[in-house]
Amino acid sequence: MIVATAGHIDHGKTVLVHALTGVNTDRLPEEKSRGLSIDLGFAYRSFDENHTIGFVDVPGHEKFIRNMLAGVTGIDFALMVIAADDGPMPQTREHLAIINLLGVENGAIALTKIDRVDQERRAEVQNEIASLVADTVMENKPIFPCSGQTGQGIIALSEHLKKKALEIASREKTGKFRMAIDRVFTLPGAGLVVTGTVFSGKTTLGDRLVVSPQGLNVRIRSIHAQNSQSEIGYAGQRCALNITGSGIDRATVSRGDWVLEGGLHQPTACVDATIAVLKSEKRSLMHWTPVHIHIGAKDITGRVAVLEHQKIAPGEHGLVQLVLDEKLGCLHGDRLVLRDQSARRTIAGGMVLDPFASERRRRKTGRLRTLRALECSDPGKALGRLLKCQRNGVNLSRFKVLWNMCDKEAEMLWQKSDMVCISSADGEIGISLDFWAHLKTVIIDGLEAWHQRWPDRPGPEKERLRRSLESLVEEPIFSAAITDLIRAGSIIQNGAFSCLPGYRPKFEGKVASLWEQVAKLLVNDSLRPPRTREIAAEVDIDLKKVEELLARASAMGLVYRISDNRYFLSETVQALAAIAERLANEADDNMFTAKFYRDNTTIGRNLAIEVLEFFDRKKFTKRIDDKRTVECSHQEIFGSALDKSDV
DSSP states (O other): EEEEEOOOOSHHHHHHHHHHHSSOOOSHHHHHHHTTSOOOEEEEEEEOOOOOOEEEEEEOOOGGGGHHHHHHTOEEEEEEEEETOOOOHOOOOHHHHHHHHHTOOOOEEEEEEEEOOHHHHHHHHHHHHHHHHSSSTTOOOOOOOOOTTTTHHHHHHHHHHHHHHHHSOOOOOOOOOOOEEEEEEEEETTEEEEEEEEEESSTTOOOOOEEEEETEEEEEEEETTTTTEEEETTTTEEEEEEEOTTTOSSTTTTOOOOEOGGGGGGHHHEEEEEEEETTOOSSSSEEEEEEEEEETTTTEEEEEHHHHHHHTTTTTTTEEEEEEEEEEOOOTTTTTEEEESOOSSSSEEEEEEEETTSTTTTTTTHHHHHHHOSSSSEEEEEEEHHHHHHTTTTEEHHHHHTTTTOOOHHHHHHHHSSSSEETTTTEEEEEEEHHHHHHHHHHHHHHHHHHOTTTTOOOHHHHHHHHSSSSOHHHHHHHHHHHHHHHHTSSSEEEEEEOOOTOOOOHHHHHHHHHHHHHHOOOOOOOOOOOHHHHHHHHHHHHHHHHHHHHHHHHHSSSEEEEEEEEEEHHHHHHHHHHHHHHHHTTSSEEEEEEHHHHHHTTTTHHHHHHHHHHHTTSSSEEEEEEEESSOOOOHHHOOOOGGGGG
């Protein structure tokens, strides 16, 4: 368990930690000389071989709130320290507000310096404390009267901390490793050491990680976890990592950076979040207000874009986009605190929803629905909400990073979710089952409308059909739906064209009668239909008219033009392509010669070469020296065979 102290300057935080651990956390010469904590201090207390409590002693002076914020992110337990003689003071209130904004649910209150006051004053301050913490995360938390000087009450507080350390379940060691760096120093003979709180995952000696946002590759040489030498560091611990790598030194690594697994290194300068403005603020938080933003151990400047309105009133919640002045690393669920432009006053705080936001269309209704769907701590629930509101699906690869999920964790979630998964160039996409079924119905309806409007055409090409739908669907999703419908036999792919089963474009009038005569001649069991001049002679029609008819039939998708004087029906092409695919599959090198193809089709040498050159043009086959290989399934290029009765 990691405990952070909080409270006003000179209320006894450092003395209390010393009484609990025996360690003086004031390590800087200036701190020792002034009796004042300036930077973060650390101490540890082991109460058995398996449990160690780590203490982060934060400075209480208003000038060092920036340092205080670097120490309280990622903690398990907040120990509010309030002196009995002073009672709640300005920094008491601000530290309490910060702890509340960070959502630190576990905590206690140490009423220090009780040796300086009588019982009446003690009771008076306890009443003030009860009033102060009302409606905050510290409401109803136990109060421990104590004195770091005399030791009074220290045992009771220590026992309570031990009890809470056992009660608070260790953080899940799931997800990939992330540690927020709050201190950087060098040790003689060791090199660079970075310390911080481990937010998620685990790491071991020798692991290769990345310092983000710089993108510096490092290797772990040694690990101190909870102040003890270790071979492993994991979530819920304070760790010191001795790291090495090219370009790694105190000039390139600093407080606010992260040490994490490479897949999580995706720095951003645009973060969507949900925040609450403090009730104590005298005015609303206006759109485009300049602020200091604290995430992890980082203090960075930027502006707040209010998404739903132009402002957020004191005590109210709202969705915002944080437009940062430089890139940083963060993930969904990371807590944040906003301070005013001069960094003198805490004004709001909340939680990161989407660190991969875009300034474009940030206020669109669909985008706001997406952010509302992300306002929860359960990835399964969030995924379900996103599937309902994102018609073009959820980028599962991005979702996995957003929630810091390992491959196995993500796969288990995908299996439990009511969705289908498809692949795209941008990663895996999840589509809700309801929308998937609706999309396929819309595609079939679109084809039906197309056939009614243009009965003489073979059907639309895939992209044209996609753009004809009322709601535009992303191409990878549409292609996957088309493929699914083809496999189910709900639609037919005839070359580049799509159509409904049984549909064939038709000629009308006298042309229809002529086509009927020509089509019968093209049906040839020997896979060798007659040439155009042979067809013209058979039907006793001028050759030019026959060529014009066959050219129209080719445009309608009824035939393929194999060469200048030969046209084949789709069924004939599919049969010839199937033979080529079989020959390639049966060969040891997946290749065949033109001669071997001629012998297996019995269509003659010249025609075999014409057919193979046609296949090459269609990207079905590829010629390599004197052989050919098949590039894909023949159905992908030429569609599925139809009954001859459909001709």
